[in-house]
Amino acid sequence: MQKITQYDGLYGEASDEASERRSNAEYLYSELLETRSRTFDWIIQPHIHARLFQVFFIETGQFEFQEATRKRQLTGPCLLLIPPTALHGFNYNSDVQGRILTLSGALVDSLFPGGSPVASMLGSLQCIRTFQDPYSGKRVSGLIEAIDGELFDDQPEKRLMLHICLQQLFLVCYRLWQHNDEVGSQENNLSLQYFRKFQQRIRQVGTTQSVAQLADDLAITPVHLNRICRVIANKSASQLVQEHLLDEARKYLTYTTYSISEIAYLLHFEYPNYFARFFRKHTGLSPTEFRESHQPRQ
Structure with a gap:
């Protein structure tokens, strides 16, 4: 049986590299999905993050997604919301494209306190595969790119703007999640x-x-x-x-x-x-x- 690894930081990081992730309650990072995945030959072994929340938006390409209890074959566009301690792994086709946001669990909690209905969605792993106007895959991609742009820029009130952008992204995720789950009476x-x-x-x-x-x-x-x-x-x-x-x-x-x-x-x-x-x-x-x-x- 293969041992599944726990990371305090990003996938593949040594413990000393992860110190910022471990200690920074406002931690936020953005990267192209292809960058890290290519380094590991497109295979991300099953693992967990103790304190980090991740948003994966796969725009194009096919991949296998492993959860704690099952594996799924998925195709972009696909949005994955992965809370801390949720087991996950990937086997990507080499043509896959997308982006990953990684933020501290504490930051997510501050954006949407426990009483918020959005917090209910964010408390468990979500896979959103259906996008429709006004929340198309292109719009979701644009929201994530806006966060990336703000994160690596140095404008006034950067922290406030990032919080607003993150809240907007998660609210759109929530509306898509609600639509995907509209079943029954x-x-x-x-x-x-x-x-x-x-x-x-x-x-x-x-x-x-x-x-x-x-x-x-x-x-x-x-x-x-x-x-x-x-x-x-x-x-x-x-x-x-x-x-x-x-x-x-x-x-x-x-x-x-x-x-x-x-x-x-x-x-x-x-x-x-x-x-x-x-x-x-x-x-x-x-x-x-x-x-x-x-x-x-x-």
């Missing part, structure tokens, strides 16, 4: 919105809140939340909380070098032994045993 759409907000809250708070508290955050009852979860996922709210935590724990144990205590902290467990007890209950193995059993063979 208004009631079903509302249920989907609740379900996505519920998933986002799980990622934010982990085990620090009960299902009742999570439902209260959404301004609905626990019974209503469970009904939504069973209709959409055929599972209870508590089962989905546990599954998310287990999936994240397995990912960290398999693909990163975080200690057990660090993983417990990342998953919002109060104490490492609480995390270890939870993991053994649901897998039959301690976190250490699971990690040792999933080490790559020499």
Whole structure:
């Protein structure tokens, strides 16, 4: 099994090169997709970024996109929004063209606080493949190029302008996302919105809140939340909380070098032994045993 790497900075950077990415809450970088991909023979191995959010806009060309649970064959134009800790990898055709924006998770959070509906979209990996007026692929490309131009220029109030440009880009992404997800009746759409907000809250708070508290955050009852979860996922709210935590724990144990205590902290467990007890209950193995059993063979 291939070991999946975690980067504090950009793909392929050594840890000392990534220090700015790690410490700068306003970090923002723009580059042509072809530049870095060509360096690695058009293959970007599956990896995660602990603190960085990325926007990939593939204008033309075909590529294979690997997520945590599947691979997809995609063709440009295609817009990918990849939040921190989301596993991703690429195998590009050599004629692919596009651009990548990389920004700190803290900057994204400052642009759209948790209560914003846009934050709900940005909390999970999104793949937008349908573009239509007034939000064509050409317009999205223009917004990203405007950010690139502002970033590498030195005009007055540069920071404010960049924030405005980023907000405009993400709002356009949000409208495209809403259009792509328009299925079923208004009631079903509302249920989907609740379900996505519920998933986002799980990622934010982990085990620090009960299902009742999570439902209260959404301004609905626990019974209503469970009904939504069973209709959409055929599972209870508590089962989905546990599954998310287990999936994240397995990912960290398999693909990163975080200690057990660090993983417990990342998953919002109060104490490492609480995390270890939870993991053994649901897998039959301690976190250490699971990690040792999933080490790559020499």
